[in-house]
Amino acid sequence: MAKKGVFGKVTDGLRHIKKYWRSPPDGKYLSYKEFSAFSFGGIGVYGGIVLASYITLSAGYYLAAVLGIDSDDIWLISMITSVVTIVRAPLISKIIDNTNTKYGKFRPYLMSMPAPIFLLTMLTVWLTPLFKDNYTVMLIVFAVLFNLQQTAIALYNLAFTTLAQVVSPSQNEREMLMGVGASIYSLGSSAVNFLFPLIANLIFTVTAANGEIETLGVNTIGAFNWVMPIMLLAFFAAGYWMAFGTKERSITSKSHSNRVGLKRGLKETSKNKYFWLNTSNSVLGFAKVYLTTFITVWICTYMIKTEWAQSLITTVIGISYTPAMLGAPFLLKKFGKKNLVIASNIIFAVLGIPMVFLIGHVSPYVLIAAIFIITFFNAIQIVTPPALSAQINDYQQFKTGERMEGVINQFGSIINTAFGIGFGLILPFIYHKFNLFGDYSVLNDHEAVLFPILRVCTAIAAASAAACAVPMFFWDLSEKKHDKIIDILKLRADAQDGAIDKETAAIQESRLLEEYKRA
DSSP: OOOOOHHHHHHHHHHHHHHTSSSOOTTOOOOHHHHHHHHHHHHHHHHHHHHHTTSOOOTTSTHHHHHTOOHHHHHHHHHHHHHHHHHHHHHHHHHHHTOOBTTBSSHHHHHHSHHHHHHHHHHHHHHGGGGTTSHHHHHHHHHHHHHHHHHHHHHHHHHHHHHHHHSOSOHHHHHHIIIIIHHHHTHHHHHHHHHHHHHHHHHHOEEOTTSOEEEOGGGSHHIIIIIHHHHHHHHHHHHHHHHHHOOOOOSOOTTOOOOOOHHHHHHHHTTOHHHHHHHHHHHHTTTHHIIIIIHHHHHIIIIIOOTTHHHHHHHHHHHTTHHHHHTHHHHHHHHOHHHHHHHHHHHHHHHHHHHHHHTTTSOHHHHHHHHHHHHHHHGGGGTHHHHHHHHHHHHHHHHHSSOOHHHHHHHHHHHHHHHHHHHHHHHHHHHHHTTOSSOGGGGGOIIIIIHHHHHHHHHHHHHHHHHHTGGGGGOOOOHHHHHHHHHHHHHHHHHHTTSSOHHHHHHHHHHHHHHHHHO
16 A cells, blocks of 8 residues: 555544534544634633733833832732632632533633623733832822733633643543643743734834834733733633633542532542642642743843844743643643653753853843743743642542632642742842842843843842752652542442443442552
8 A cells, every 4th residue: 555645644634523523523522623723722811811910010011010019028918819819719729629510610700700800900910000100109009900800810810720620531632732732721821922922012112312212012001002912812812702602520420419518629639649749749839930940031131132132032942832732632632741841840950050151241132032942941940830630639529529729729829829929029129139129220230230130030040940850859749550540430420320330340440449549
């Protein structure tokens, strides 16, 4: 038989897509239509989340710089926000875990949350600046609106990140969504990081009489008043494709109605070994974002200083995520989640240490190249957290009989927030040490202010990466064990629905439990 060329393979692929566009192949759960809705609709959802999150609190970064909020007050609002996050977590977990609708448990929030996120974002960027003459009132207004917006984003983001874990009972299909699907919907983040600063800088950048840039457009209120709302509407509109074009397929009986009390949920979650390992990994990796995100923005804003730098550079760095996400299904199957998390964090730390000594001695483009390489190896961790969370949630159902995504997510959020408060105490100390307070123009003094801060934050990020690899050495929930858990959950659902008699189900479950222990 003649070997098919590229054209033949493409033609066969298109025929396969057409054949299974509406209905999946035998043994599968996802049609290509639903896969497309998740992946391409996710561009809107993810882009909207990233763009709305530009209303953030970090010294010299976006709206905080526009409003001229002092670094001490950024810390204060961050602490208030952390307390609010801890207080609201039980409410969000109770809402999520007791949601039972015809649309499922998570999709209702993909449908309902865009409106309040948009409204609260617009109130923040339009109303808060009106009080700039009264700094205290401005801070109060900002803090209230910011926390309301963050609550709406929390529900929207939780629904988005968890949908991939329940859209299919098949671990292979879920990992395909978390890999190939993520490589598509991550274009939402890339589009935001490219378009927002580019459009904002082209339209709103302030230049001096001699032609030198005084203030980049991303650090002006006009960008938030006009560029942000138009982009938000476009992304959220596209996100409804995911909301209405997908289904949830948790492995439960048809008659099952999830009811999880907060006290019981916390008690059961506290017994979940894998929850604690994953949360420890997350907590110890708290500072990695400062190297891969915030430092990149500072290099573009205070070193390169051109209208196009941030758009182009963040887009190029975003490209580094693509190989890992596209290769995620193969990598996860070949090496396993545990090994990938450990390896990527160790590589992050090893590559981050030399960068500490390069800062101030090489061009900003060399630093950007270093961040690109680090991001390339760290990119697999875009896929591993939801994959690990899926296993944790399935294990929890296996042990308790209930899905507890809300409690597990929000309990983890409380722990992460509590540790974040501690880290929030470190950053103001670093800023003050090098004379960064409320005037972010001092970051233009590279030798005395910018470089020392970048060196310290990079060192902390590298240490953070090394530390968060440690808990994963104790992770023993293998892929084979997880497969047995799924088999047991399906068996229990069939028994509850009467598809198999209870005595036969008990015998089969006993056999599967033995196989689980040996796996």
